[in-house]
Amino acid sequence: MNNLNIEEVLEEYSDMVYRIACTQMKQQTDADDVYQEVFLRLVRNYRKIKSKEHLKYWLIRVTMNCCYSALGSSWKKHQAKYEENQLIVEPAIEKDDELEDLLEACFELNEKDRLIIHLFYFEGYSLKEIADLLEISLSATKTRLSRARDVLREKVGGNF
Incomplete structure (x- = not known):
């Protein structure tokens, strides 16, 4: 190319x-x-x-x-x-309290968990593709995603 x-x-x-x-x-x-x-x-x-x-x-x-x-x-x-207040927050998200809480909770994750959440939910990558990108095993990817979901669930309550 x-x-x-x-x-x-x-x-x-x-x-x-x-x-x-x-x-x-x-x-x-x-x-x-x-x-x-x-x-x-x-x-x-x-x-x-x-x-x-x-x-x-x-x-x-x-x-x-x-x-x-x-x-x-x-x-x-x-x-x-x-x-x-200098954190990156989309103006449209600021008006929705639930989404704002979720975004703040995502920013509180450690950088590895934040990246997995982003690649899985926002970029639409599969667990296998994320594992390849991050050069980690598929089971480690699943564990990190599960752990990140648990932390988010705990911070925002219930389902996110």
Whole structure:
């Protein structure tokens, strides 16, 4: 796929990359930084992309790796915490108390559980596909998803 059209890739995958970055980073400015880094890496490495399926997988993997790097950086660890109202919250969701509670509960999950919830519910990946993306076993994927659901259920009460 050496003739990759970056504008088409941005149009098709930018929302997905940004949603994953937002889910992992919690702060809009951090998600913006990750988003930009992912597409800069794509511009630098587009020759390595073999197919459209590989492109999507590559973008998700690079987004996750950029998030992990940003979250693990010494700069991030020593930053002052943002106020709660600076978390990324969609305006339409803010008006629905149940959805707002669910979103806040998702942000309280650890980053691995947050990612599995996002990939399963928002991106529509199967457990097998998530296991492949995260490079973990299928049983570990099922366990993490189950644990994340239990935590969400406990935080928001009942079914979510």
